Amino acid sequence: MIFSTTAITERKNRSARALSSVLKDEDTVLIYCGTPIQKPGGFDQTYPFLPHPDYFWLTGSRRAYGVSAFTKAEGWVDFVLPVTREEMIWEGGAEVMPGKDLAEFSSWLGKRNSTRVFILGQEGNDELVKIQEVFSRERRKKDSEEVELVRRLASIANAGYLKVKSTIRPGISERQIQLDYEAAILQAGSEKHPYDSIVGTGSNSAILHAIPTSRIVKDGEHVLIDAGADIHDYCVDITRIFPASGQRSSQLKNIYDIVLQAQKESIAMCVPGIEWKDVHLKSAKVIAQGLVDLNILKISAEEALSTNAVSVFFPHGVGHMVGLRVRDVGGPYNPNPKKYAGARLRVDMQLEENHLMTVEPGLYFIAALLHDAETRRTYGDQINWLEAEKWLSFGGVRIEDDILVTSKGAVNLTEVVEK
Numbered sequence: 001m002i003f004s005t006t007a008i009t010e011r012k013n014r015s016a017r018a019l020s021s022v023l024k025d026e027d028t029v030l031i032y033c034g035t036p037i038q039k040p041g042g043f044d045q046t047y048p049f050l051p052h053p054d055y056f057w058l059t060g061s062r063r064a065y066g067v068s069a070f071t072k073a074e075g076w077v078d079f080v081l082p083v084t085r086e087e088m089i090w091e092g093g094a095e096v097m098p099g100k101d102l103a104e105f106s107s108w109l110g111k112r113n114s115t116r117v118f119i120l121g122q123e124g125n126d127e128l129v130k131i132q133e134v135f136s137r138e139r140r141k142k143d144s145e146e147v148e149l150v151r152r153l154a155s156i157a158n159a160g161y162l163k164v165k166s167t168i169r170p171g172i173s174e175r176q177i178q179l180d181y182e183a184a185i186l187q188a189g190s191e192k193h194p195y196d197s198i199v200g201t202g203s204n205s206a207i208l209h210a211i212p213t214s215r216i217v218k219d220g221e222h223v224l225i226d227a228g229a230d231i232h233d234y235c236v237d238i239t240r241i242f243p244a245s246g247q248r249s250s251q252l253k254n255i256y257d258i259v260l261q262a263q264k265e266s267i268a269m270c271v272p273g274i275e276w277k278d279v280h281l282k283s284a285k286v287i288a289q290g291l292v293d294l295n296i297l298k299i300s301a302e303e304a305l306s307t308n309a310v311s312v313f314f315p316h317g318v319g320h321m322v323g324l325r326v327r328d329v330g331g332p333y334n335p336n337p338k339k340y341a342g343a344r345l346r347v348d349m350q351l352e353e354n355h356l357m358t359v360e361p362g363l364y365f366i367a368a369l370l371h372d373a374e375t376r377r378t379y380g381d382q383i384n385w386l387e388a389e390k391w392l393s394f395g396g397v398r399i400e401d402d403i404l405v406t407s408k409g410a411v412n413l414t415e416v417v418e419k
Contacts, residue, residue, distance in 0.1 A: 001095060002232050003060040007145045011058055012076045014138045020072050022134050028114040029131065031055045031121065033066040050233060052121050053324050057139050061097045062232065067105055071112065079105040129332055136329045141354040146234070146323060147404060147413065150356065152189075153236045154402070154414040156229040159188035161240055161417050168242045170219040174199045177223060178212040185229045194235030194326045198226035201244070205395030206364040208316060217244045222252050224398060228326065237322050237358050238414050239400035255363050255397045258290030260419065262361040263399050266318055270357060270403045270410035276347045277340045280318040281305065283361035284341040287314045290363070296391075299382045304341075309382045311342025312369050319358035320346040322402050328356070355405040356413070364396030 001008075019029055033055040036046035051062045058068055058076075065081040078099030100108070109117075118124070118131050142150070163184035164177050178199045185193075200210030201217045205224035217223060226239040243252060262283040269279045288301035288310040296313075297304050304310040317340075321328040330347040337344045351357070369375050370388055399419060404411040 001060045001097070002149070003145050007143055008058075008060045010143065011138070014141075015058065015135055016070065016075050018134045018138050019070055019131065022131055023072055024115070025072055026113075026115040027071070028109070028112055028117045029070040029135075030109075030117060030119045031058060031068045031070075032119065033059075033061070033064055036064050053233065053329070054121050054135065054139065056233065057324055059097055061095065063096060065102060066097075066099070067102065069105075069109070071114075077108070079108070133332055136331075139324070139329050140321065141352065142323055142356050142404065143354070147354075147356075149231065149234050150236060150323060150402060150413050151416075153229045153231060153234060154238070154416050156185050156188045156190050156231075157227070157236050157238055157414070158417045160185040160227065160229070161225070161238070164223075164225060165242060165418075168217065168223055168244060170217055170221075170244050172217050174201055174204065174210075174212040174215050174217070174223075177217075177225065178227075181225065181227055185227075188229075190229035190231065192230050194228045194230040194233075194237065198224070198239075200224045200395065203367070203393055203395045205397070206366045208362075208364075219244060220249060222248075222395070222397075224396065226398065226400065233325050234323060235326050236402050236414055237326050237360075237400060238402070238417055239360055239398045240417060240419065241397055241399065251391075251394060252397070254294065255290075255394070256399075258287060259361050259363050259397045259399050261290075262286035263359055263401070266359050266361060267401070267403055267410045267412065270351060270359065270405050272351055272353045272405060272407055274351045276318075276349055276351060276357070277338075277345060279351075279357075279359070280340050280343065280345055283318045283359075284310050284314055284343070287361060287363050294387070296384055296388050297382065298384055304382070307379070307382060308339070308342030309379045312375060312379060312383065313363055313365070314341075314361065315343060315364070315366070315369065316362065317343050317345040317347070319360050319400070321356060322358050323356045351405045353405060353407055357403050357405065358400055359403050360398055360400030362396060362398030364398075365391040365394055366396070367392055 031054050033051045036049045039045045067079045069077045079102045080099040081102045160181040164181050178197050198210050199212040201223045202221045204210050221244050223242045228236040266279045266283045288304035291297040321330040331349050401414045
């Protein structure tokens with residue numbers, strides 16, 4: 001198991017205290033690990049199994065079919081699938097954490113006569129949402145072993161970034177850069193890729209989720225790489241910029257310095273008690289001022305935030321929670337999130353000690369936005385369109401790091417990757 005017994009025990013104790021504060025004596029909470037899904041026509045073949053993150057965080061086990069049950073009277077009770085003789089022969093066995101035989105679960109649950117049973121990790125009524133949020137609040141707080149794992153993953157990702165730094169040059173393709181990066185992190189110890197690696201050169205660097213293509217890097221262009229590393233679903237999410245020639249052009253330096261300043265000022269705000277929306281607005285203001293200085297915005301930075309004009313060039317939120325999967329638990333699902341400076345935020349909450357956030361401001365020249373008729377009508381006299389269009393072939397810049405929120409200040413867990 002990747003986490004110590006001490007860490008798992010503390011997670012169970014923390015979550016037990018939190019759940020006990022909102023549950024009634026006769027309530028039961030269940031967390032299911034999940035069941036492998038068979039491939040169509042695959043007989044004994046299944047898709048790669050991923051345990052539910054709530055279950056994995058609580059138990060440290062990735063073995064399918066398990067159930068963790070909680071009542072105020074008994075605390076956490078784990079039910080696990082024993083290793084069979086056939087499994088030992090075909091698979092070599094598996095780690096199995098201590099617990100009752102899974103066959104006893106139905107009987108155990110029936111004897112509780114629980115008035116209410118809440119299953120975390122599934123959609124439900126307002127009461128279930130409330131209980132899920134209580135549990136998630138504890139999961140958001142990264143313990144020391146989680147933090148050290150993320151640091152380790154940053155070092156693994158760094159192997160990939162060092163590799164591409166040595167191979168990026170005019171004439172190489174986006175696809176080859178992807179292959180170089182991903183091979184390097186797998187060799188360094190990553191189990192898989194936490195998300196589809198993003199690689200974009202030239203105007204493709206303005207595509208927020210750019211899929212690597214056969215496009216060739218040209219002299220004078222830069223390459224945006226957004227990629228991480230993954231062990232047991234824990235991951236890092238990092239973005240860096242590489243000039244094809246090895247040196248930043250004056251054009252790239254102008255945009256890069258704006259985004260880097262936005263990131264620095266936003267990272268400095270990542271302390272307990274700060275609203276995440278204010279971290280976003282800090283980046284938006286720095287980017288807006290940079291656009292004013294470049295004669296691309298015809299209004300003040302403050303006006304660009306109030307009218308949302310800055311979102312034409314910074315259309316996404318400044319970041320999200322990360323750690324256990326690339327979109328770690330960031331608050332109750334909200335189908336209609338508020339917009340701030342024109343961007344919808346994946347996280348809209350107050351930061352607490354040991355939250356782990358990505359901080360990833362970006363400045364882009366996106367043809368789909370700059371040529372959009374509605375955008376032109378809305379911001380017609382606020383943007384210098386002729387000047388903005390000069391940058392279309394440039395693409396965009398994003399810089400991303402994973403930041404631990406502490407009472408002593410923000411801690412950059414991915415700073416090992418050179419900017």
